[in-house]
Amino acid sequence: MPQPQGSKGQDTKKKVTIIEIADAAGVSKSTVSLVLTGRGAVKPETRQHVLETMDRLGYVYNRGAANLRNAQSRIVGLVLNDLSNPFFAEFAIGVEKVLQMAGYVAFMANTAESVVRQEQVMRMMREHGAGGIILCPALDTRPEHLDWVRAAGTALLVAIRRLPDVAVSHVVPENLAGASRITRHLINLGHERIAFLGGMHSMVVRQERHGGFLAAMEATGRNVDPALNLESMPTRDGGFGAMSAVLSLADRPTAVVCYNDVTAIGAMLAAARHGLVVGRDIAIVGFDDTSEARHVSPALTTVAVDPVGLGERAAALLLKQINDPAAEPESFIGPANLVIRESCGAYQRALAAAG
Amino acid sequence: MPQPQGSKGQDTKKKVTIIEIADAAGVSKSTVSLVLTGRGAVKPETRQHVLETMDRLGYVYNRGAANLRNAQSRIVGLVLNDLSNPFFAEFAIGVEKVLQMAGYVAFMANTAESVVRQEQVMRMMREHGAGGIILCPALDTRPEHLDWVRAAGTALLVAIRRLPDVAVSHVVPENLAGASRITRHLINLGHERIAFLGGMHSMVVRQERHGGFLAAMEATGRNVDPALNLESMPTRDGGFGAMSAVLSLADRPTAVVCYNDVTAIGAMLAAARHGLVVGRDIAIVGFDDTSEARHVSPALTTVAVDPVGLGERAAALLLKQINDPAAEPESFIGPANLVIRESCGAYQRALAAAG
DNA sequence: TTCTGAAATTGGAACGTTCCAATAAACGAT
DNA sequence: ATCGTTTATTGGAACGTTCCAATTTCAGAA
Numbered sequence A, B: 001m002p003q004p005q006g007s008k009g010q011d012t013k014k015k016v017t018i019i020e021i022a023d024a025a026g027v028s029k030s031t032v033s034l035v036l037t038g039r040g041a042v043k044p045e046t047r048q049h050v051l052e053t054m055d056r057l058g059y060v061y062n063r064g065a066a067n068l069r070n071a072q073s074r075i076v077g078l079v080l081n082d083l084s085n086p087f088f089a090e091f092a093i094g095v096e097k098v099l100q101m102a103g104y105v106a107f108m109a110n111t112a113e114s115v116v117r118q119e120q121v122m123r124m125m126r127e128h129g130a131g132g133i134i135l136c137p138a139l140d141t142r143p144e145h146l147d148w149v150r151a152a153g154t155a156l157l158v159a160i161r162r163l164p165d166v167a168v169s170h171v172v173p174e175n176l177a178g179a180s181r182i183t184r185h186l187i188n189l190g191h192e193r194i195a196f197l198g199g200m201h202s203m204v205v206r207q208e209r210h211g212g213f214l215a216a217m218e219a220t221g222r223n224v225d226p227a228l229n230l231e232s233m234p235t236r237d238g239g240f241g242a243m244s245a246v247l248s249l250a251d252r253p254t255a256v257v258c259y260n261d262v263t264a265i266g267a268m269l270a271a272a273r274h275g276l277v278v279g280r281d282i283a284i285v286g287f288d289d290t291s292e293a294r295h296v297s298p299a300l301t302t303v304a305v306d307p308v309g310l311g312e313r314a315a316a317l318l319l320k321q322i323n324d325p326a327a328e329p330e331s332f333i334g335p336a337n338l339v340i341r342e343s344c345g346a347y348q349r350a351l352a353a354a355g
Numbered sequence C: 001t002t003c004t005g006a007a008a009t010t011g012g013a014a015c016g017t018t019c020c021a022a023t024a025a026a027c028g029a030t
Numbered sequence D: 001a002t003c004g005t006t007t008a009t010t011g012g013a014a015c016g017t018t019c020c021a022a023t024t025t026c027a028g029a030a
Helices: A018-025 A029-037 A044-057 A063-070 A086-101 A115-127 A143-151 A175-188 A204-219 A236-247 A261-273 A291-295 A307-323 A346-354 B018-025 B029-037 B044-057 B063-070 B086-101 B115-127 B143-151 B175-188 B204-219 B236-247 B261-273 B291-295 B307-323 B346-354
Strands: A075-080 A105-110 A132-135 A155-159 A169-173 A194-197 A255-258 A283-285 A302-304 A331-334 A337-339 B075-080 B105-110 B132-135 B155-159 B169-173 B194-197 B255-258 B283-285 B302-304 B331-334 B337-339
Touching (some): A018 A029, A029 A044, A075 A086, A075 A115, A075 A307, A086 A261, A086 A291, A086 A307, A086 B086, A105 A115, A105 B115, A115 A143, A132 A307, A143 A155, A169 A307, A175 A194, A175 A255, A175 A302, A175 A337, A194 A236, A236 A255, A236 A261, A261 A283, A261 B291, B018 B044, B075 B086, B075 B115, B086 B105, B086 B307, B105 B115, B115 B143, B132 B307, B155 B307, B169 B307, B175 B194, B175 B255, B175 B283, B175 B302, B194 B236, B236 B255, B236 B261, B261 B291, B307 B331
Parallel strands (some): A132 A155, A155 A169, A255 A283, B075 B105, B075 B132, B132 B155, B155 B169, B194 B255
Antiparallel strands (some): A302 A337, B302 B337
C-alpha cells in the first residue's frame, strides 16, 4: 500500500543516531561509539568508514545522552552582571583564554543586574550539566541565593564583587589598597579638598574603594566633607550627573576620585562641558584601567586591576575546583597598581617644575 | 560489618534523581515527573510534598535526560565575533530582551574572529540541543562552514555581516545606503577631498559601506583618490594608525568617513594628537552609533543602525524559524539613519552662518 | 450499597549514548 | 595445526527523564 503524501525528500528532519550510523556502516553501535570517543582500539579503515558515514548522513552528537553516563560536560557558565561595561568584556576574554586551553568552552549570559534573571540563567546552566560557574553577582545578590547551587555540587566561583559571608572561592581586585594608593597620589600632588564620586552605597566594591579613600584621607589628616561623597549608577551617565552636581557646589573640590573608569569618563565629560580643562583646572581619576582609560583624552590616571588577568585567574581557580571538588574554597586578591597619566595633572606639574 | 572509612556527611556528591525523590516522597517517579513538567493532574498536597522533598534533597533537573525524548531545549546560542566591540554588546542586549520574553535563554560565546573557535563553539551549542543559533560570523567564514549546521536542522540566522551566497536568514543594517547618506552630508558641507578609512577589504561590510561612499562621490562628480582609501583593523588602534597615515600625506583630505564608530574614535584621537580640532580643522564621521559616539568629545556624527533593534529583530526572526522549521529564509535590512552631531563641523558652520 | 466517570497515580517502554564483559579475528611462535 | 596474546568488535545493561496505557482512588448519583 503506497503512502499517498509524497513528502519530497527530508521534509521532516528525523534525528540520526549512532545506531543508524552503525547500520549504514555495517558495524555495531559500540564501534561507532569507540570512534566517537576515540577511546578503544579500532582499525583505521573502520574508523575512516564510520567517519564518512556520519558525514554522509549528517550525524549530530547528542551530548545530553552521553552525559547521562558521564555527568560532566566540558562547559563552564560565565554569568555577567553588565555586559555593556567593557570591564566585563575584558574579564570575559581572560576567562575564555584559559578555559579554551583546558578544552572547555565558556557560555556567557548577561543578567543586567537582575537577581531573578541570574537565578534563571544559573539554573539553566546547571541543568545543562555545566562543570562549573563563574559568577559576577548582580547588585543585590544575597548569600542564600547561592545555597542551592553549592548544594548540588556544581563548582562555583564568585568574581569581581565579593559576597561577604559566603564560603566560596573569590577572585577580586585589591580595592581598598588601590583606592588608598590613588588618593594618596592626589594628596601628594597637593590637593586638599577631594571628592569621591559614583557607585551605590550598597555595593561592596564601593564600600571597599571608598574605605581606601577614607583611609588615605584620614592618615594624612585631611578633612572629609560628607557633601563630597556622591552616589550614582556606575555608568557614564551616572558619572556625568554626579560630576555636574559636584561642580554646582559653592566650594568645589580640586580633585575627584571616581568609583571606576566608566564613571570617571562621564565625570570628565561633565567637567569639559563646564569649561574646565581636566588635568589643569581639576584632577579626575578612575579605577579599573579598561582600554578606554588609555584612549580617552586627556588620558585617565587610574588604578590598573588587569581585568584580563583577573579573568584568567578566575578560570584557573575554577578549573582547579572542578578537578578536585573536595578542595577548600580559595581566594585571589588581584593587585591594583597606580597608573599615572594626564587627568590628574601630575604630568603638567612635572613640566612646570622642569620649565 | 561496619564500614571503616567514616566519610563525614555528603563527601561524595551523589547525583540525586527523580527516582530518589519518588522514594523519599512515597510516590512513583511518574508523579514526580508530572510535578516537574506541570502537565498532568496531580493533587495539590502531593505536589507540595514532592516539591519540598526535592528541595530537601537538593535535586537538580537533568535537562539532558529530558531532551532525550523531547529533543528541543529552550536555549539559543549567540555567537559573537568580537566581544570587545561595544556594538556587539548592544546587539546582544537586544537579542536577550526578545528571547527572554519568549522564555528562551541566550548563551553567548565569543570567537574573537577565529573560524576554528567558531566551529567548535557552534558544535558545542548544537550538541547541547540549542534550538537555534544567531551567528555574527568571524572574519573569513566561508559558506561551506555552515553547511553542517543547516544539514542537521538547527535553525540558523546570520547577523551583522552578510555571508554572500548562503541561503539563510540575515539581519543586517543598510550599509550601502547609510554610507552613501553620510558621505553626501559631508559633500553638502562643501568637502571635496574625502577619505575612507578602516576595516579590511575582505570584509563584506566594508565592501558595502565603501560602495555607498563611492556611489555618493561619483554621483556628485567627486574625484576619488585611491590614496585616500585606507585599510585597518576595525579597532580603535587600527583607526588611530590609519588616521596617522592619512595626516602624514602631502595632500590631506578635509573629511574622513570611517568604517565604524570604534575606528572613528581612534581617528579622532590621532587628529587631536596632530593638533587638529575635530569638527573645525577636519571632519570625521563614523558608522553604527554606539553609545560611545554620543559620549565622546566632540560628539561623533555617525550613522545610526540601532544595534539593540537589530538584535531584537534577529531574535524574533530566529524564533519564527524555530517554530516553523519549514519556513523559507527571510531577511531584514535595518535602516541606517544619519545622526548629525559635532565631529563633522555642521554645527559650527551653522553657528557661523547665523552669527 | 453499587455503579460510574472523572481525577490521580503508576509501571514500563522508549530516548541516544557509554561502559563492561565477552567474543571474534589476526598474528606470531611453537 | 595449535596455542597464546594482542587487537577489534560486539551485545546488553545502565544513565535520568517523559510518555502512554493501565490501574487505583475518589465523589457523587442511582
